[in-house]
Amino acid sequence: MDYEKLADLLFPEIDKTPEDYEAMYPERKGLKEGAITTRLAPSPTGFIHLGNLYGALADERLAHKSGGVCYLRVEDTDEKREVEGAIPVLLDTLSYFGINFDEGACHLGTEGSKPSISDPEAAERGDYGPYWQSERSHIYKACVKKLVREGKAYPCFMTEEEIEELRKYQEANKINPGVWGEYAKHRNLSIEEVKAHLDAGEKPVIRFKSNGDPSKYFKVRDAIRGEISMPENVQDVVILKKNDLPTYHFAHVVDDHLMHTTYVVRGEEWMASVPIHVQLFDAMGWEYPIFCHNTVLMKIDETTGQKRKLSKRKDPELGLSYYKELGYFPEAVREYLMTILNSDYEEWRIANPYKDYNEFNFSADKMSDSGTLFDLNKLNDVSKDVLAKKSAEEIFDFMQNWANEYEPEKAKLLSDNKEMLLKVFDIDRGGEKPRKDLVFAKQIFEFVKYFFDEYFVYESEWPAEVSVEDRKAILDAYAKTYDPADDNSAWFAKVKEIAVSLGYAEKPKDYKKNPESFKGHVGHVSSVIRIAITGRANTPDLWTIQQIMGKEKVIKRVEMAK
């Protein structure tokens, strides 16, 4: 069999060899020792989820922490699944969460500015492009041609029906299904037979001619999981589809070699195809990169109570838009992801509350190799820690931006009340131990909404210890004596006076000791005042709240509650 001839018959227009391309794309210069090159390789299907961010953050950290390069390559080899505009949205979202690329299918402005794409053709940066796989057909074909020339790949004209039939037969006879070995009908077609098919107008796919022996095992080092052991691949996988574009397997091999990716971070769903990939790298005569197969994010299903994979249909919290809409600080989401990405991040953060996360020593071997359960509670807690360190100004600005985009009806309210809100956000802020009660924008608004008459509602029950008449008496007395000029202790002394005059204990302890001698204690009395003014039993320091509200509003609320 003259493979040379077959190669020319199949790819007459291809005159370059893989070696030519290797010469065109030499290794990156000037990277420091140990620099890692990673890539994010999404298919433009239009949905970005938390799992993508999780992986992207790993890519970004690995590269940037090591002084390496993180680039974006678009895997658009399947036109059917492509969604218009998916990549700009992806870039925008990732950038929102602080992930930017050095190279690839993105347009990076000056340091820190947002990537933007209007024209995908022009939206590339870097010396290893094109970064859109649909533009790289000539490169893949040159590589495929080499394989055909060496007798390692061949055209296959089997129809879908034929393959389907084959599969049924194999399944019925308990044979490992697929096109392989003796079942690969077109493995050894003669030149004449190939010509005949071609002349009949048939378009072949190109399959890799596997010489693997599944009874033989080989070992691969995975940076996350350590050594994994796999049987050799037997399948004659297709490497070039009828649309002249490669399958993922082959594109991965060619691109990651030519683009000099050193660490391939991907989901564990790829682990099963590692045998195919190393076989392909081998056939091309190339070294394969270090694989990092990370785990999928899981959650507990409310109805079944079982641990299961996060699904985009059932779980809104998987979509990144969920966090943007609720107004989570991107930094909070990132901090949470860091804690599940590298097990010691959380402790590092506790020890170094104000250090930049760039200083954390991120590494692949610290990544979890068992399925991680997504924990909203934990996210919220991390978020509280993040927000506790923000200034009132930062919180306000974030709230404003969030409202502008997602709750426009609140935007003006916020901007009109900036001065007041800054004071509100400043309650117990700053200092060694700031309050940890702000979580995300929507929640923050709920948290402070009683400052606005139009959002004020009674959310808490009046204390049972206080009768309706007493409530009125308390509020009457309070309205008469309230003076914003009082300092915190003078103010509270008056509250005590009211309590005592109506038969309530001055101290909670007195009441606890002799519950029969009092109607209640000062806590119940101030609870009445608190609810009257804020509508709820739990708030930050009431004296400060009143200082911010001003006497007029305080009195108005007190009168309203009678």
Next chain:
RNA sequence: GGCCCCAUGGUCAAGCGGUUAAGACAUCGCCCUUUCACGGCGGUAACUCGAGUUCGAUUCUCGAUGGGGUCACCA
């Protein structure tokens, strides 16, 4: 079903043959306090099971069980 990966409290997880088996979240209790989602202290709670190796296994090996992944001209 074949093959692969994984297995420590409710959750995320330290742990590399000898530990009172860390820590964080959640939960519970107490304390502080006019309230708190703040803060302080403390508690409950874990090595999936069975063999083997070993003086000794959470740790190593094998098997079982469970969970996950994968078996496309999708990535």
